[in-house]
Amino acid sequence: MSYSIKTLYYTLQGEGFHTGRPAVFCRFSGCNLWSGLTKDRKKAICNFCDTDFVGTDGLNGGKYPTAESVAEKAYSLWPAETEAIPYAVCTGGEPLLQLDSKLIHAFHKYGFEVGIETNGTLPVPDKLDWVCVSPKEGAEFVAEKGNEIKLVYPQNGLDPSDYEDLDFDHFSLQPLEDPSIQHTTHSTLDYCMNHPQWNLSLQIHKLLNIP
Numbered sequence: 122m123s124y125s126i127k128t129l130y131y132t133l134q135g136e137g138f139h140t141g142r143p144a145v146f147c148r149f150s151g152c153n154l155w156s157g158l159t160k161d162r163k164k165a166i167c168n169f170c171d172t173d174f175v176g177t178d179g180l181n182g183g184k185y186p187t188a189e190s191v192a193e194k195a196y197s198l199w200p201a202e203t204e205a206i207p208y209a210v211c212t213g214g215e216p217l218l219q220l221d222s223k224l225i226h227a228f229h230k231y232g233f234e235v236g237i238e239t240n241g242t243l244p245v246p247d248k249l250d251w252v253c254v255s256p257k258e259g260a261e262f263v264a265e266k267g268n269e270i271k272l273v274y275p276q277n278g279l280d281p282s283d284y285e286d287l288d289f290d291h292f293s294l295q296p297l298e299d300p301s302i303q304h305t306t307h308s309t310l311d312y313c314m315n316h317p318q319w320n321l322s323l324q325i326h327k328l329l330n331i332p
């Protein structure tokens with residue numbers, strides 16, 4: 122199987138539990154909750170997306186013919202001569218439309234720990250090293266366990282307390298980025314202070330102006 126990848130790049134994880142950790146980001150093309158086109162935004166299930174996942178025209182993007190070719194390219198972006206364990210974050214779009222056990226195996230062959238950021242609508246394959254699930258209001262939710270649940274807040278009809286008993290190690294609440302970001306940041310902060318199971322997650326890559 123080939124893999125459609127929007128972009129592959131080396132950066133820092135900008136949000137959630139691993140904020141600040143250097144990682145190779147593998148951004149897959151396509152999502153099952155929005156086409157990614159502005160004209161379709163109103164009818165999308167998920168309509169607050171801030172990511173361009175359409176096509177394969179980003180940095181190092183393309184149609185990769187094999188799992189090996191993706192992992193090899195990702196490894197070429199990791200700094201040479203370091204003892205640190207390489208870390209790959211599979212994201213999108215929705216990575217589980219494409220990420221399969223072959224690709225997880227190929228990443229592992231190059232020594233990567235493999236993390237995923239998924240919207241939770243699709244079954245999660247075994248052998249991932251870090252599973253971060255971000256449920257979306259109005260979308261089916263099947264990924265009820267993992268390492269981290271990261272909820273964008275607020276979302277109409279989606280109550281963080283509905284997720285508190287699920288099998289996750291870390292609970293992150295992240296302000297919805299919209300024109301009232303200051304307001305959503307304060308209400309997210311308030312929610313965490315009043316419900317300390319939740320940690321505030323901020324998108325530091327935007328503050329730092331890095332990808």
Ligand code: SF4
Pocket residue numbers: 152153154155167168169170171172174213214215240257
């Ligand atoms: S599920 Fe994620 S990638 Fe898909 S439209 Fe929503 S925020 Fe964007």
